[in-house]
Amino acid sequence: MQKDLVLCYKQGQISDIIYSTLTRHTVAMGDIHAGCDRIMTTPLPFSYSVLLHRAVYSFCLILPFSIEASFGIWTPVIVALIAYLFLGLDALSAELEEPFGLQENDLPLNSIVRNIEREMLSSLGAEIPPVLSSYKGNLS
Numbered sequence: 001m002q003k004d005l006v007l008c009y010k011q012g013q014i015s016d017i018i019y020s021t022l023t024r025h026t027v028a029m030g031d032i033h034a035g036c037d038r039i040m041t042t043p044l045p046f047s048y049s050v051l052l053h054r055a056v057y058s059f060c061l062i063l064p065f066s067i068e069a070s071f072g073i074w075t076p077v078i079v080a081l082i083a084y085l086f087l088g089l090d091a092l093s094a095e096l097e098e099p100f101g102l103q104e105n106d107l108p109l110n111s112i113v114r115n116i117e118r119e120m121l122s123s124l125g126a127e128i129p130p131v132l133s134s135y136k137g138n139l140s
Helices: 002-010 016-041 046-095 109-124
Strands: none
Touching: 002 016
């Protein structure tokens, strides 16, 4: 993309102000792409996952003994609610570990890209591609 910008600048198709602005945006897009690539290729360390699971289960095991004096007969209900919350957060961390995949809970990157493409082509007055349809209620 940078080569095309340099070529357009040398041919006089864009001014130096537009060239510098587009160059800054190109560099920013490269930085964003590198950041997304790091997120995609850096998995959650296995030892962190094991430690997180063990900490949650240990907390849920010890919790009833520590709050029984305060809540009495309501202890099982309180423990169940708190355990549900912590186990849910534990499961959520595993689900959000890879946001760029193709599972149902991942980011709908194809739809986001298609919307940007449609907006850009609309502003250029070009033919607009159709909106992507959902599959089982989820965008791809």
